[in-house]
Amino acid sequence: MSAAVAAAAAETRPPPPALNGALNGHALLNGDRRWEDHFLPTPLRLDDKIRAQKIEARISKMVLCGATLRRVADVFEHEIEAGLQERPSSLQMENTYVPELPDGTEEGSFLALDLGGTNFRVLFLELRSGQLVQEKVKQYHISDALRLGPGDDLFNFLADCVQDFICAEGMENDTFSLGFTFSFPMKQHSISSGELITWTKSFKCGGLEGVDVAALLQQCLRARNLDVTVRVLLNDTTGTLVAGAHADPAVGIGVILGTGSNGCYMERAERVQHWERPHQTVHDVCVDVEWGAFGDNGCLNFLRTEFDDEVDARSLLVASFTFEKYIGGKYLGEILTSVLSALARDKLFPAAPRPSFLQTAHVSLFEEENCAGEVSRTLAALHDACGADVTLSSADALVAQHVAHVISNRAAQLVSVCISTLLRRMDRPYVGVAVDGSVYKHHPRIAHLMDKYITLLAPDHPFSLRGAEDGSGKGSALTAAIAARIAVRES
Incomplete structure (x- = not known):
């Protein structure tokens, strides 16, 4: 292992993950680091420090600080309120009944x-x-x-x-x-x-x-x-919430983080404007946020980078599902391709990957090797993506791993903003968050990063992240059983 690889391994390997929600937001601030600094990805470490600095500068707009995340949270809260009141919003805030x-x-x-x-x-x-x-x-x-x-x-x-x-x-x-x-x-x-x-x-x-x-x-x-x-x-998000609550009655939020992304939560009934049936006895109701479209009205334009513009322009649904294109598994590989291609144009990376070759599975692979301090599979994937005739070094692999880390870190931050905002709205002593989806299940860091960032953003709201299985099947049947129970009670 080269000195650069060894140094990167020491810098990027995360600590063993704590139990979900076990981190304490106040304890995180008791060290020497400022609150803002806890959101920063691990720096790129290369023997060629000038190259590392240029790469960091080139992708700096993808690195979100705590202040930016608070701004996203404020916008999300505003869009939630507008959607619940049936005013113009990029969030559907659908009453699931x-x-x-x-x-x-x-x-x-x-x-x-x-x-x-x-x-x-x-x-x-x-x-x-x-x-x-x-x-x-x-x-x-x-x-x-x-x-x-x-x-x-x-x-x-x-x-x-x-x-x-x-x-x-x-x-x-x-x-x-x-x-x-x-x-x-x-x-x-x-x-x-x-x-x-x-x-x-x-x-x-x-x-x-x-x-x-x-x-x-x-x-x-x-x-x-x-x-x-x-x-x-x-939908599958509501099913995830129901399936999660079947396993843990404290679950009140459901999240999908897979090819696409969405969330739902139990909202107080009096806050929901749209009702088409009597609801005098309803205390809480599940609201489907549909946060994949968050920002479609331009409210998140301050987040956009040239890489996001490029991915959006190549997508099937241009100028829609804005938020999903930052965090969804359908797009993370495309962002990786866009960034590495830009670095190649600037002579900071050997060659641009072939279009659509790198997938979200590669982002997870690069992150996995980054955590382990290895580069062999990263290099093999890059050779396949860029061409066997392209000369690639261990340092190039570290660059690709760092880009994957920055992309993953941003995705974890943004979905954590949504969850932390819902935790604050619900304001319960404790809330379980049921999460399903391939990115959550298979990405080596994402659950740990989400646990950390949610804690930092909502330090006074205890929670736990728990994997939910088959919300789209089991959750659907359970919801039918709930409906049958309610029908008998009201008959």
């Missing part, structure tokens, strides 16, 4: 449908005294023709899959309540009704914008003589 979380009394057998990607799942779950005692799952592939064709074709296919699943399990004569996870922006009218606002990801079916997708699914199920009632319509 989910008025309570699992309490251990959930009973019965339920179906769940999970639509959010090219693979669609049908699930059967049996609950006894709130515990999952049986689960069956079948996965179906959604073709390009269905994802891009008429919306009616897609929903008829979904109903065909439900029928296939029920018949395969010998349950065609049974009666079911169903939870439908539809992970696209919606305007909800009730816990079981909502209109598609816009398709995202790889979907663009015609004729469905403004259509009540739950009612359409119900229509298709009835056409097949299936005794299945759509009780709940929700």
Whole structure:
């Protein structure tokens, strides 16, 4: 190992992660470092100090200080209030009409449908005294023709899959309540009704914008003589919150940090302007923030760098999903490519990576090797990305690792701003935060960084980050059980 690599390893290896939320914001300030300094990424250490300084200067706009993060928090809070009051905002702040979380009394057998990607799942779950005692799952592939064709074709296919699943399990004569996870922006009218606002990801079916997708699914199920009632319509973020609360009743925030990103939380009912049903007995209600679009109205332009502009210009949805492009797994690899390409143009890196070659998995790989003080796999990936004829050194690998670290650090900071703001709004003695998504699960540093930054930004609000599994499936069925419980109580 070279001296530069060894030095970088010592500088960048994080301490063993504490239990989520165990860090104390006040204790963090008892050392010699200022509050601001705790947000800075580890400096780039190279034998060539002039090169290191030039690289740091070139990417300095991606390094966010504490004051900038507080400004983001202030803007986020303003957008939250505007959205809740149905004033112009880049945050949808959608009322999901989910008025309570699992309490251990959930009973019965339920179906769940999970639509959010090219693979669609049908699930059967049996609950006894709130515990999952049986689960069956079948996965179906959604073709390009269905994802891009008429919306009616897609929903008829979904109903065909439900029928296939029920018949395969010998349950065609049974009666079911169903939870439908539809992970696209919606305007909800009730816990079981909502209109598609816009398709995202790889979907663009015609004729469905403004259509009540739950009612359409119900229509298709009835056409097949299936005794299945759509009780709940929700997205994967709400499902993550519900699944997390099933494991820990203190959970009050759900977060997705994967290919895309979003959050939801339990808000006081009187703060929510949009209601389409009586709610006098509702104390709290789950609000879907839809923070992927945070900044689409220009309120976060002070954060943008030339690298973000480049990634946005190359994206399928230009000038939209602004915040998601800072933190989502779909984009972190693209930011890495953009930065390394700029450094190559400035003769600070050997060559620009091929477009779209570096993915978020490479960001995680570079970070993993950075933590371990290694460079071999980083060099191999860079050779593949830049070309086998390009000469790359250990120092070049350290540069790429540092860029990945700065990108990851910014992503952790920004999602932490959102979570810390929600913690302050909820103002509870303790809140569990259920998190799902590939970036959270597979990035070697992100959970530790989020724990640190949330603590710094909301030092008086104890919390814990906990991984949540299958909110889009299990959470959907649990929410259907909650809806069934409420219906019995109100009948």
